[in-house]
Amino acid sequence: MDNRIVSRRRRWLAFVTSAAGVLSMPLMATAEVSFQYEAPAIEPEAASGYQEKPGWSTERFAVAAANPLATDAGYQVLKAGGSAVDAAIAVQMVLTLVEPQSSGIGGGAFLMHYDGSEVKAYDGRETAPRAASESLFLNGGGEPLEFMDAAASGLSVGVPGTVRMLEMAHEKHGKLPWAELFAPAIALAEEGFEVSPRLHTSLAAEERLRDDPLGDTFYYTEEGEPLPQGHRLENPALAAILRDIAENGSKALHTGSIAEDLVQRVQNHPVRPGAISLEDMATYVAKERDPLCTDWQAYRVCGFPPPSSGHLTIMQILGVMGHLPELDEPLDEDRPGVEWLHRFLEASRLAFADRGKFIADPDFVNPPGGDWNNMLDEEYLAERAELIGEQSMGPDGAKAGNPGEVEMAWAVQPLQPEYGTSHISIVDEEGNAVAMTTTIEAAFGSRIMADGGTGLAGGYLLNNELTDFSFRPLDSDGSPIANRVEAGKRPRSSMSPTLVFDRDSGELVASLGSPGGAAIIHYTAKALVAMLDWELDAQEALNLPHAITLGGPAYLEEGRFPAEVIEALNELGHEASERELTSGLQAIQRTDEGFFGGADPRREGVVMGE
Template sequence: MKLSRRLANPIIKLVTLFFFVGLAIPVSAGEHKGKFIISAANPHASQAGFDILSKGGSAVDAAIATQMVLTLVEPQSSGIGGGAFFLHYDNKSQKVTTFNGREKAPAAVTPDLFLKSDGTPQKFYDAVVGGKAVGVPGIIAMMELAHKKHGNLPWKDLFEPAIRLAENGFEISPRLHFLLNRDKFLKNKEPARSYFYTAEGEAKPVRTLLKNPELAASLRLIAEQGSDGFYKGPLAEKIVAAVKSDPQNPGLLTMEDMASYSAQEKEPVCSLYRGNNVCGMGMPTSGGVTSQQILKLVEPFNLSAHNAGSEKAVHLISEASALAFSDRGLYLADDDFVTVPVKGLLSDTYLQTRRSLISEDRTGVPFEAGDPSKKAGLLSPDDAIELPSTSHFSIVDGNGNAVSITTSVENVFGSRLMAGGFILNNQLTDFSFRPEKDGKLINNRIEPGKRPRSSMSPSIVLDSSGNLKMVIGSPGGSRIIGYVTKTIIGVLDWNLSMQEAIDLPHHINRNGTLDLEQGTILEALLPAMEAKGYKVKIRTLNSGLHGILVTDQGYEGGADPRREGVVLQN
């Protein structure tokens, strides 16, 4: 087994390194080549997935074990109380398919759910904290659907690593402690306060052994009964009660909402870039379409002639990103409820028209959305807020099958509510708070049973022969799209290793401010980018990229130095 983890976050770097060395996990740097491989955001989760792969488990089997452990050890980011998007590559058929485990809005929601009495939107955290923003969780149904199609090992066996760890306990990591200490809301909600904090309301210290027998019981129930153990019966009753009984901000979730949830298997959205087939999720996440728009917009420019992080490269990618985000805000939403012109947005004719707006000398930000469907005048851009949280893991199994999964409870610690030992999501705040603006409907408005738009961008890249080339994804709110796109460009345009591409400093433009990553060489670009007309902000950009690259020598993994992730392979 090989493991690699690099750390760059100046706040928790040294204490995190000490923590994991103290766990006696071997650390090495460099490339990773072997028969199977996993890159995930926490060592315990990577280990669980690795152990399943070692027993002959499929990539899907390993994904289930990884996600269950993440529920326990990374509750700030993801868990079975949330949702996920899941890409699967079948090596034998060379087919990519996707599984949609996005949460759904309860049947009783109304268009004014997040509006105050005067018709103006609520403040973000007034809507987030409590039961109102909780959608029907989708991970368990999604994982069960994927396992029925691509699982090798028995369903119940995949829960054992997380059950064992929940009963025996795990040590609070530096990152979890840091986020517990910083959060203003979690300590005000039971049972989260008793679980994560001392009697005095202080975050439990690093290395505190945290046991979660209630989560172990929940996982054991799901292991025995499948998704029925989650969506029906006593566990579903606990979830609904937690949502509806919240004293400050009760929600609308019902047992009928839980029982009626279903995951979806859908075709991916794929586009050619530099002769490679880049595949991502379709609606209701904007990640696949938007990242592929950015790639197609920059494709005619010779990025390989410019260094990564150079003024020219940052400018071209920023303009393409801003153009794509302008379309995203107007069109992209759950296509079970609204018409989304995906083919039009990715067509060569439309993208050529949009590309003509890119000046090589000056920014055109902010751009207005284009009109591939001749319906732009009927819609209004939304105001949805996506703050950084979430998690991502990438896996390739011993048969060459792969998964790319981005998973989330939305905001850090979601709604701050717990039920059954796990955090409940606040994904309904990914909808636009306003249903319309200036008399025009917003596609990403809330409706009963609708899934909120996301930016999660799990991606799989195939070479010109249909063979697996890359598995990649990241957390990070709406900036996920930029993180993933930058990494794909790093590998395909600049011939970087997976770790080198992940390590590249971030620059993000979402059709507004140009964000440059604090503490990197990109800070030196500020005067030049301002001279081009950009409004520039130097800021922390905390991605969590976890990826795998297929090389002639084998698999090469990368784990984001900005978090606690590790790569494991045999």
């Protein structure tokens, strides 16, 4: 690692560790413990705007997460000899507390795991209740509800799966006792943590959380103002809930008083009640799925299969671009150049057209030709690449291809918003790796807060994950949409937790992923190109400006490209404009010395390790 990286890292570590004193927290009332959590005096950095970060080099292990308190919890677990999965559990529970707008025990997650020889995919995606029907998000006239009207309601809440999935992964890959991994979040919830700039900014921008009695009382002042940055916030309700889960496992969340409280709040939403039942909660099943691993250049890229669309769409984009003539200079002054952006956006249009037609919960929808890998067949990708010319196809110009026979003539899903999420990347001392993307969907989810029936202040937020389904079940011709609402179904996701390996040696190369709704796909794809093709380090790759399209207009990250780049793309027919593109990428890559980690400069995450 060069001297400038080392120097930046030293300055950053000095900043993070400068606060005096460390508060030692007893784990819980047990006779013996193997992990003693110490709550650090860490103040999260500014979360709005763009904050330069140094990148972090480590020798033995590393953890990257979206908030310093969460990263530190994972670090302490790894330092105590815990596994990558152990650390992920501790990180997730702290994120539930300190980054409640993005993920938590009320949502779902996808976890990719590597144990040194085998890659596994653990599915904790939410499910639709048994009583849900394909007309869930249609009004009395048969038209789709406005997105936020659907999201901020009981209708949108899916049966949560994060805790049950983490329990499954822990049973197979955990080293420290389950209960001990909750100590950091419980200690911080009881003693309080300082509201970060990002949480304050999110609360200030939020309107509908104020409609929820618990959310309004807990996160806003009596005058209706969002809690200020630096406010010390305790969450006794969440502490009690986490103690119950720590002692009794996932059944504490899925049965008993916590489940009863969740069901009551969803079914009694004052405007649009939902249909989750106690049976739905009790019978939720996390799943182990076969990962999708795809050869690309000198690497083997492993990602999550459907119901995630992430890996398939990312690898379609990269695969299509791989069939285009090589560019001599893809970068222009340390940012993607116009020609590369043109190709990336066009490949994205083609990939998103396929995504919108074919990908959905594999328990309800069969892949084209019986195998999802047909969408990544080299001959098929070469055919798709031939559709990219000097001029853009333009908004709505890309059509789905024919990667294989399908049993039913699926309709293309109309575009609709996707939001939210957080990402965690971890490599432990034994070389086990985790890439986990976790979500409650939109910021603050369904805007329903639950206290688990404790009657104490605070609690956790419920997801609005069902709005990831297509609101319309059929197209104008009456053909069904693959990702329509069905009872017990998991909505299609864009989450893209990714593990990368050297094709020849099989050695782990990187763990990465991002939040960002459907743009997760673009953020992760570009990071892969930057790290593996352009040979940038993880931090340099995450610093690069973004460009996305979901098939319609193109959007470039606000303030990060010269006006002439946008003009050039518009001359090519992209209908490009600027907007804020707040990714939250985390990445850890292997180096000769150990590991090097990067955290997105657009959010408040950090990397820690030894």
